[in-house]
Amino acid sequence: MNLANRTALLASTLLLSSITHASSNELSDTLKAFTNCDASFFTSIHAHSNAWEKHVPLERAGEVAWIAVENRARRTANSVPVRGAPEVAGLKLLSYSDESSDLGSMGYYFFWGFIAEGSTKEVAQHLSSLIDHPEHLQALGQTYVRSEIKDGNRWRPVKPIPGAPGTERLERVLLIEPVGGQTSRTRITCSLQGAVDAATLAELRPDIPETDYPQEVPDTAIDNVSLPVDLTEALDSPLLQPKFKSLLYTYTSTKKGTNKTSTVSIALDTEGSLLRKTETYSKTFHVDRLVKADLIQLKAKMNGIGANNVLVTQELDAAIPASWSTGQILSARMRREYVPATPQDEASETYLECKVGGRFPARQIFESLSGDAIELECNQGDYRTTQAFIEDLGVAMTLKSMSGSGEHVYKINSLEFTR
Numbered sequence: 001m002n003l004a005n006r007t008a009l010l011a012s013t014l015l016l017s018s019i020t021h022a023s024s025n026e027l028s029d030t031l032k033a034f035t036n037c038d039a040s041f042f043t044s045i046h047a048h049s050n051a052w053e054k055h056v057p058l059e060r061a062g063e064v065a066w067i068a069v070e071n072r073a074r075r076t077a078n079s080v081p082v083r084g085a086p087e088v089a090g091l092k093l094l095s096y097s098d099e100s101s102d103l104g105s106m107g108y109y110f111f112w113g114f115i116a117e118g119s120t121k122e123v124a125q126h127l128s129s130l131i132d133h134p135e136h137l138q139a140l141g142q143t144y145v146r147s148e149i150k151d152g153n154r155w156r157p158v159k160p161i162p163g164a165p166g167t168e169r170l171e172r173v174l175l176i177e178p179v180g181g182q183t184s185r186t187r188i189t190c191s192l193q194g195a196v197d198a199a200t201l202a203e204l205r206p207d208i209p210e211t212d213y214p215q216e217v218p219d220t221a222i223d224n225v226s227l228p229v230d231l232t233e234a235l236d237s238p239l240l241q242p243k244f245k246s247l248l249y250t251y252t253s254t255k256k257g258t259n260k261t262s263t264v265s266i267a268l269d270t271e272g273s274l275l276r277k278t279e280t281y282s283k284t285f286h287v288d289r290l291v292k293a294d295l296i297q298l299k300a301k302m303n304g305i306g307a308n309n310v311l312v313t314q315e316l317d318a319a320i321p322a323s324w325s326t327g328q329i330l331s332a333r334m335r336r337e338y339v340p341a342t343p344q345d346e347a348s349e350t351y352l353e354c355k356v357g358g359r360f361p362a363r364q365i366f367e368s369l370s371g372d373a374i375e376l377e378c379n380q381g382d383y384r385t386t387q388a389f390i391e392d393l394g395v396a397m398t399l400k401s402m403s404g405s406g407e408h409v410y411k412i413n414s415l416e417f418t419r
Contacts (some may be wrong), residue, residue, distance in 0.1 A: 024087070026047075026051040027088040028088055028130075031088050032089070034188075034190065037173075037192075039203065042205075054084070069097065072098045074346060075099075079097035081094065082096055089129070094115045096114050097112065099112070102307045102342070106165075106166060106305055108194070109196075110191065111191050112189070112205075113175075114187075116185070117185060120143060123186040144177075145160045147171060147172075147173050149161075149170065166194060167195050170196065171192075171194050174188075174189070174190055175191060177189070197213075198210070217309050217340065218340065219308040220301075220309055220340060222300075222301045225339045227313070231313065231316050234320075235296060235316075235332075239322070240292055241273055241394050243393050244418065245419060246270070247266075247267075247395065248268075248417070249265075249266050249366070249416070250265045250413045251266070251398075254408065255406050266279055275395065277290070285303065287303065289301075293389070295352070295378075295387070296318065297334075298313045299313065307338070311337075312338070312339050313334045313335070318330075318332040325356060326358060327356060329354070330376070333349070334350050351380065352378060354376040356375075357376065360375070361373070373388040376396065382404060386399045398410050
């Protein structure tokens, strides 16, 4: 290779190195802005959009830009991968998420942030060099938290406050926590939570359009929302008819592998061939439902948490066996919508399938019960249950459940009914 070619190659290598270094610095500048948990993150993405658009989808408006997810209100559509997993300020970024939730009396929640490679301790060490006032970042076990509350016109650092902020307190939190119990991946999240209003979002989250701002949802009574005409015809089976007027029982739920228990009260009253159900978890939280045999849900409303609307089954396709013969399948496919709907709400579909097992004396569930109970193994999405259908009452009771939160075992403590 002659001198001219060597010189050209060296110049090209130096130029590429310079461009890569500049891009890395731009990404680091934005990550530093992110740790402020304010609008500076979105103005920095705009300023360095050429560097960021190599790795993530961007959208722009005025002087801000943001990493675009499909729908921040949907768990399955509120994150995107960071292409190439670039190393930014010593951290390998894997994905970005943007989430929002309305938890009613517990407040509004807006989360945005990254998943990075490494343990929480490693990630916290790297981020500390970017954070203004790193002494405000506090370690709580494997989790690191910087918590602030809005005090007049300023944000005041505070020790992390347990419990939900509700609708009277506004919090801003930088959170570094493990991903699903993993030690090799860490979630870095900014959160606005509690009394989040339009003025706060306009100031700190310029990427969110006004149409997605928190909206007051009217408190809708479950009885004021009608089911579609003829919806329950597919459930008109002698097998699932209630054989009581009212039923009240309590059960204790125990999480497997722990000593954590909770007691829940269940009240069931017949409404034609359906059951009105109230699940009471505490003095401040209960759930109202309209169900068939307590196997298939038609309406539901949470009270004390979440929005004030009602989840309604709008379409139903069910297959009910003629008898409780071992191996038979009970199934139901349902499309559900919230009433009244908010701009973030979307219809959802769920599929329930229960396989019939063997018979056993119902007194094994509770001593005063007579006749047989039929074991049902049910799957509904990622939620699996073992049910006991009490033949003498025409209602199902849950014995076990398994989901992402673990496995729970249920024991009936008290039970009374009227025919």
